Amino acid sequence: MKKLTQAFIAVLIVSVLLLIAINRLNASAGYSGNNTLTVFNWGDYIDEELIDQFEEETGITIIYETFDSNEAMMTKIKQGGTTYDVAVPSEYTIEKMREEDLLVELDHSKLPNLNNIDERFMDLSFDPGNKYSVPYFWGTVGVVYNKEMLPDMEFTSWDDLWDPRLKNEILLVDGAREVLGMGLNSLGYSLNDTNKDHLHEALEKLQGLTPNIKAIVGDENKLLMANEEAAVALVWSGDASEIMWENENLDYSVPEEGSNLWFDNMVIPKTARNIDGAHQFINFMLDAEVAAQNAEYVSYSTPNKAALEYMPEEMVTDERFYPSPELTDKLEVYENLGKENLAYYNDIFLEFKMYRK
Amino acid sequence: MNNHKLTRNLYMVPYAVWILLFVIAPILLVIYYSFIDIQGNFSFANYEKFFTPVYLKMTLSSFWYAFLITLFSLLVAYPTAYLLTKTKHKQLWLLLIIVPSWINLLLKAYAFIGIFGTYGVANSFLEVIGIGTQQLLFTDFSFIFVSVYIFIPFMILPIFNAIDTINPVLLDAARDLGASKWDTFRRVVFPLTMNGVKSGIQIVFIPALSLFMLTRLIAGNRVITLGTAIEQHFLVTQDWGMGATIAVFLIIAMFLIMFLTSGFRKRGA
Numbered sequence A: 001m002k003k004l005t006q007a008f009i010a011v012l013i014v015s016v017l018l019l020i021a022i023n024r025l026n027a028s029a030g031y032s033g034n035n036t037l038t039v040f041n042w043g044d045y046i047d048e049e050l051i052d053q054f055e056e057e058t059g060i061t062i063i064y065e066t067f068d069s070n071e072a073m074m075t076k077i078k079q080g081g082t083t084y085d086v087a088v089p090s091e092y093t094i095e096k097m098r099e100e101d102l103l104v105e106l107d108h109s110k111l112p113n114l115n116n117i118d119e120r121f122m123d124l125s126f127d128p129g130n131k132y133s134v135p136y137f138w139g140t141v142g143v144v145y146n147k148e149m150l151p152d153m154e155f156t157s158w159d160d161l162w163d164p165r166l167k168n169e170i171l172l173v174d175g176a177r178e179v180l181g182m183g184l185n186s187l188g189y190s191l192n193d194t195n196k197d198h199l200h201e202a203l204e205k206l207q208g209l210t211p212n213i214k215a216i217v218g219d220e221n222k223l224l225m226a227n228e229e230a231a232v233a234l235v236w237s238g239d240a241s242e243i244m245w246e247n248e249n250l251d252y253s254v255p256e257e258g259s260n261l262w263f264d265n266m267v268i269p270k271t272a273r274n275i276d277g278a279h280q281f282i283n284f285m286l287d288a289e290v291a292a293q294n295a296e297y298v299s300y301s302t303p304n305k306a307a308l309e310y311m312p313e314e315m316v317t318d319e320r321f322y323p324s325p326e327l328t329d330k331l332e333v334y335e336n337l338g339k340e341n342l343a344y345y346n347d348i349f350l351e352f353k354m355y356r357k
Numbered sequence B: 001m002n003n004h005k006l007t008r009n010l011y012m013v014p015y016a017v018w019i020l021l022f023v024i025a026p027i028l029l030v031i032y033y034s035f036i037d038i039q040g041n042f043s044f045a046n047y048e049k050f051f052t053p054v055y056l057k058m059t060l061s062s063f064w065y066a067f068l069i070t071l072f073s074l075l076v077a078y079p080t081a082y083l084l085t086k087t088k089h090k091q092l093w094l095l096l097i098i099v100p101s102w103i104n105l106l107l108k109a110y111a112f113i114g115i116f117g118t119y120g121v122a123n124s125f126l127e128v129i130g131i132g133t134q135q136l137l138f139t140d141f142s143f144i145f146v147s148v149y150i151f152i153p154f155m156i157l158p159i160f161n162a163i164d165t166i167n168p169v170l171l172d173a174a175r176d177l178g179a180s181k182w183d184t185f186r187r188v189v190f191p192l193t194m195n196g197v198k199s200g201i202q203i204v205f206i207p208a209l210s211l212f213m214l215t216r217l218i219a220g221n222r223v224i225t226l227g228t229a230i231e232q233h234f235l236v237t238q239d240w241g242m243g244a245t246i247a248v249f250l251i252i253a254m255f256l257i258m259f260l261t262s263g264f265r266k267r268g269a
Helices: A002-028 A048-058 A070-079 A091-099 A112-116 A158-162 A176-186 A196-207 A220-226 A237-246 A275-286 A288-298 A306-310 A325-330 A339-354 B002-033 B045-050 B053-086 B090-102 B105-116 B121-128 B140-164 B168-176 B181-192 B194-209 B213-217 B226-237 B240-268
Strands: A036-042 A061-067 A133-146 A170-173 A213-217 A232-236 A250-253 A261-267
Touching: A036 A070, A036 A275, A048 A061, A048 A275, A048 A288, A061 A070, A070 A091, A091 A261, A112 A275, A112 A288, A112 A306, A133 A176, A133 A237, A133 A275, A158 A176, A170 A176, A170 A220, A176 A196, A176 A232, A176 A339, A196 A339, A213 A220, A213 B213, A220 A232, A220 A237, A220 B105, A232 A237, A237 A250, A275 A288, A288 A306, A339 B053, A339 B226, B002 B240, B045 B053, B045 B240, B053 B090, B053 B140, B053 B194, B053 B226, B053 B240, B090 B140, B105 B121, B105 B140, B105 B213, B140 B194, B140 B213, B168 B181, B181 B194, B194 B240, B213 B226, B226 B240
Parallel strands: A036 A061, A170 A213, A170 A232
Antiparallel strands: A133 A232, A133 A250, A133 A261
């Protein structure tokens, strides 16, 4: 018993010593006090040179952390263990975070560069007046296809996917909103439609697509398309531009019936300690030259109008990734449909996946 | 004496706390959540939903695939374990079989995407022997193959231990009494290793029932198991109630299988 007590005390002393040591180390590395900023972003979603540049200009040390899904990010912010100062959620997550009171209102007077953002991308339904968020990158949902494997096919309409020549060639993304949205759009309905009859109509139409579907996968679709395992895939435009760099036979198109328009946005979550620094960082990222450099590196579409001047001509005029206003007018942002409707979407999607043989 | 008892009870505390926190509390939480519908009210809606064709079919197909995976694992693992006990350096061979299970499952799954792909090693081989390129990825075959590959070490270990601990005297006795090799195996070796087989079935069948990563990576969602649905309900829909309800049925299935397999053991002993 005595030995146990001794051992226990020894462990306690060691723990306290370690705690002190960690504190000292953090302090010497600048990980405390007012001069640090914790940024929480998607993986590989910033040009890291810009972080150095920001640190040099402001003297603020950035702690950079990454996440791979909106849900994971939101859970971490809810738990509140880390003091995230800036995060980059997608639009539907911003609505959820707003509802759960997880966001800090932005002070527009500290964001003079906000003027650089294209009018089209301001004041959107998920955040009227940009009270909480500033767009970081945007894009569409569309079809990436292999020109060499499908020499005489075009994807101007969603219905082109139902072509019998595409038997066992299509990869879908494992997301209820994306797949059902495609079904709804192809029928001429809105992808935010919650009418149950319309959803069932979309389900029936999608079930007709079954023979053409090779697999319903996640991020692996990038790898599979680049390796020419399949000829067509439903993807986000950002992923499309990424794999088009890897395999030049690939091309991307947004069907004309309409599709989804998505945004990733910078916000200041409730966990923030350095709110001033967070504004400085957001304003820095909105700078025209900085945004241009970032967009060139990440290769997603930037909402920063002023940045377009600093970017290579062929990138900015590429209609596939910077579609004309006529097309963007037809695109819709996912609205937060509420838990019940989302559950209904998922039930239908599950049914679609279940009866797929 | 009293002091001794106190110390013993003291030693029990960590185990009791562990079981309470990580076994009993989670199960109670799962059961609690299964009665909460999506609006956050107490109801039986989730259970009603479970008994609709979509979920019943999913349950059936989960059981079917778990059964196939367990069966093939056993068919491969038993002879392997048997032969292993006959080798010279059996511990070394055993180690070699176990080592792959230290590699991350996700990595192995990605490796199989490469191997089974249209331009992968498996198809190059089929091309060489004249069968020609087949679609291997995203089929039932590849799903069961990869699952079996992943579970085999867990099946081999208990069976190996059971065979290895058989007293050789019993085998000599059987031979002396005129039993053929086959008779010895059927009447002596196999009954004595039943416990190992049962442990192996328990270790493989229950996780196989709720496999979810492979259903997407290898089967391209052509196989939908209860695990897939749980993942979707917790991560995407955030309908924790429905996810918990499915989990309740998995827990029931787990107890049933434990009960069935250990029930036989008593009769055998």
